[in-house]
Amino acid sequence: MPRRKRKRFVELSFHEKGGEVVVFPDEAEAVRLVDVLGMSQKRAAELMGVSQPTISRLLLQARRKLGIAMLESRRIRIEFDDSFIAVKRCRRCLKPVDRCGCEDGG
Numbered sequence: 001m002p003r004r005k006r007k008r009f010v011e012l013s014f015h016e017k018g019g020e021v022v023v024f025p026d027e028a029e030a031v032r033l034v035d036v037l038g039m040s041q042k043r044a045a046e047l048m049g050v051s052q053p054t055i056s057r058l059l060l061q062a063r064r065k066l067g068i069a070m071l072e073s074r075r076i077r078i079e080f081d082d083s084f085i086a087v088k089r090c091r092r093c094l095k096p097v098d099r100c101g102c103e104d105g106g
């Protein structure tokens, strides 16, 4: 018989504020690579062309915003501007297709 789960204390004070939270593409990419795909911060930093402390900072910012969106029922909008480079990543090595050496990548 499975052990009974220990009770946990949670504060149930959700305020449905609505509106939206703006997430930047580099924050979204850091979350995708590390939290969704389970990659190390070091590897994610290599793939995004930034330092590991930068990935760490992006994750902190993004997780805070995602937490606010979750607790306050806000929409998440990813805001793109020309300071970001959209790339198609190789399915094998995850580097941008134009920088990867895989024969059958992309």
Ligand SMILES: [Zn+2]
Pocket: 090, 091, 092, 093, 094, 095, 100, 101, 102, 105, 106
């Ligand atoms: Zn590749």
